[in-house]
Amino acid sequence: MVFMPVYINRAAKAAAACLLALILLLFMVAPAKADIMGQVTGNVVNVRSGAGTAHSVIGSANKGDNFVVVNREGDWYVVRYHGGVRGWINSQYLKTSTNANLPSSVKAGSGSVNIRAAAATDAALLGSFSGSASLPVSGESGYWYAVSYNGKTGYVAKWLVIADYTPKAVLESSAWAPALVNAETLNLRDAPEGEILAKLDNGARLYVRDSRDGWYQVESPGGNGWVHGAYITFDQAKASMQSPAENLAPRFSGTQAQGRIEVEWRQENFGYQLDLRGSTLIRYELSEQGRAISIITDMEFVGDLPGGGGIQMGIEGEFANILTISGSEILHYNLTEEDHGSRLTLAVGLNPLVGRLIYIDPGHASVNENGKIDPGAMREDMQEKDIVYEIALHMLDILGNMGAGVMFSRGETTDLTLERRAWAANAAGADILVSVHVNAAANTNASGSSTWFHAPQDDDGYDRAACKLLAECIQKALLDSGSLNDYGVREANFAVLRASEMPAVLVEVAFISNEGDFTKLSNPPFRRQLAESICRGITEYFKLTN
Ligand SMILES: [Zn+2]
Numbered sequence: 389m390v391f392m393p394v395y396i397n398r399a400a401k402a403a404a405a406c407l408l409a410l411i412l413l414l415f416m417v418a419p420a421k422a423d424i425m426g427q428v429t430g431n432v433v434n435v436r437s438g439a440g441t442a443h444s445v446i447g448s449a450n451k452g453d454n455f456v457v458v459n460r461e462g463d464w465y466v467v468r469y470h471g472g473v474r475g476w477i478n479s480q481y482l483k484t485s486t487n488a489n490l491p492s493s494v495k496a497g498s499g500s501v502n503i504r505a506a507a508a509t510d511a512a513l514l515g516s517f518s519g520s521a522s523l524p525v526s527g528e529s530g531y532w533y534a535v536s537y538n539g540k541t542g543y544v545a546k547w548l549v550i551a552d553y554t555p556k557a558v559l560e561s562s563a564w565a566p567a568l569v570n571a572e573t574l575n576l577r578d579a580p581e582g583e584i585l586a587k588l589d590n591g592a593r594l595y596v597r598d599s600r601d602g603w604y605q606v607e608s609p610g611g612n613g614w615v616h617g618a619y620i621t622f623d624q625a626k627a628s629m630q631s632p633a634e635n636l637a638p639r640f641s642g643t644q645a646q647g648r649i650e651v652e653w654r655q656e657n658f659g660y661q662l663d664l665r666g667s668t669l670i671r672y673e674l675s676e677q678g679r680a681i682s683i684i685t686d687m688e689f690v691g692d693l694p695g696g697g698g699i700q701m702g703i704e705g706e707f708a709n710i711l712t713i714s715g716s717e718i719l720h721y722n723l724t725e726e727d728h729g730s731r732l733t734l735a736v737g738l739n740p741l742v743g744r745l746i747y748i749d750p751g752h753a754s755v756n757e758n759g760k761i762d763p764g765a766m767r768e769d770m771q772e773k774d775i776v777y778e779i780a781l782h783m784l785d786i787l788g789n790m791g792a793g794v795m796f797s798r799g800e801t802t803d804l805t806l807e808r809r810a811w812a813a814n815a816a817g818a819d820i821l822v823s824v825h826v827n828a829a830a831n832t833n834a835s836g837s838s839t840w841f842h843a844p845q846d847d848d849g850y851d852r853a854a855c856k857l858l859a860e861c862i863q864k865a866l867l868d869s870g871s872l873n874d875y876g877v878r879e880a881n882f883a884v885l886r887a888s889e890m891p892a893v894l895v896e897v898a899f900i901s902n903e904g905d906f907t908k909l910s911n912p913p914f915r916r917q918l919a920e921s922i923c924r925g926i927t928e929y930f931k932l933t934n
Pocket residue numbers: 751752764765772825826
């Protein structure tokens with residue numbers, strides 16, 4: 389199939405070039421890090437040698453098994469089955485997710501960060517790192533990143549490191565680079581210079597997995613084996629055929645478009661809304677892979693598309709019949725049919741948190757020179773330092789899943805002063821600082837949430853508008869749950885706010901001294917709910933300031 393991109397105008401061309409670059413990046417860069425993972429949802433599921441039940445069963449997979457998804461073919465996912473062999477699993481038994489949120493490497497946030505043998509603060513110490521040293525990230529486990537350290541896997545606390553999301557720009561040897569046979573016939577051998585297993589036709593598609601002395605280990609229509617490198621061609625452009633649209637496109641291929649679809653778009657506060665109006669009933673397939681969505685049709689798309697930032701939109705295909713939207717900022721999308729199917733509306737929600745660094749300061753827990761830990765407010769066996777730390781860990785979970793970088797001012801305890809907590813955020817270049825506290829007052833009637841900022845009107849060292857907006861967004865989100873009183877957006881010269889160079893707020897989630905608030909704070913799901921509210925407020929802030 390010829391896969392000639394057709395561009396509508398220069399803007400679309402730029403967007404499509406970005407798209408191609410992104411697709412190349414997605415498939416050529418570090419696939420060992422798995423852009424898309426699939427988890428088996430059926431109890432025992434057949435793994436087949438091709439996309440269909442007519443293909444032989446090469447094995448089985450159990451509920452909860454995880455595989456790297458390398459492609460999608462119709463209703464089937466292609467996964468890396470045991471030993472790297474490709475296996476096909478029906479899509480209804482596989483739940484896919486992207487772990488694109490995993491950073492490529494981490495640096496120490498402030499001071500020296502311990503590297504442990506397991507994801508726990510009491511696990512054996514493997515070593516430590518600090519300064520500009522960075523460690524490659526190989527995975528994650530709860531609140532810990534798995535890192536490569538001296539040839540071993542170690543674990544570092546997420547809340548003590550700065551994550552770098554720059555993709556690793558290396559083609560790893562495990563990449564499945566597409567190539568084509570470039571010879572009348574090509575021998576597929578069981579080893580370099582080995583026995584002939586099969587003969588491959590000119591133009592046959594290969595996936596190269598490894599190389600040795602001018603020979604390539606490939607997957608081919610004739611099976612797995614080795615071919616001589618002189619007779620194959622790597623075509624970078626062909627890599628774009630790995631786009632999610634590829635396997636659906638043949639159904640809609642032809643020499644002529646069967647009608648037109650006018651594309652119009654507008655920006656909404658959630659992202660983009662695309663209006664697709666067909667000259668007739670729109671026949672289409674929707675394909676999604678990770679954070680890429682394609683609409684494939686036998687009609688011609690006509691119109692302009694937006695682009696830029698973390699989202700790319702492009703029109704491609706033999707007669708401009710594939711519309712693809714991709715990008716790290718896509719949070720969700722929704723496609724609806726209207727006018728009996730002659731009109732489609734595609735809403736693309738963007739995630740304003742991608743690429744942001746959010747510095748969370750769980751209040752208190754400083755250790756003084758006598759070794760005594762500041763517990764913050766207390767009541768019965770409840771200590772402020774523990775509650776706010778738990779809320780902060782929930783925030784780490786929520787914000788991390790939305791693609792934000794998160795940094796903590798402390799672990800369970802710290803020897804940093806209040807100013808130093810802010811300085812660490814300044815040094816890290818955090819976008820915002822959120823300090824989390826629990827309030828207490830002699831007047832036990834005082835109750836509810838308050839959010840504080842410090843930005844005197846006559847001091848241009850602070851972005852007053854941004855600080856106030858952040859406080860208002862968080863305060864509103866806390867009140868939206870309906871279970872807390874409004875103690876107000878307020879101003880105070882708190883040290884952690886004063887020393888912050890970025891918009892900073894201090895949240896007093898509720899009063900430990902109030903009977904009703906205390907009962908709520910004692911309830912763990914409520915502490916999760918508080919974290920969700922604060923994160924909703926943070927998201928709203930970034931939406932409004934984007
Ligand atoms: Zn406090």
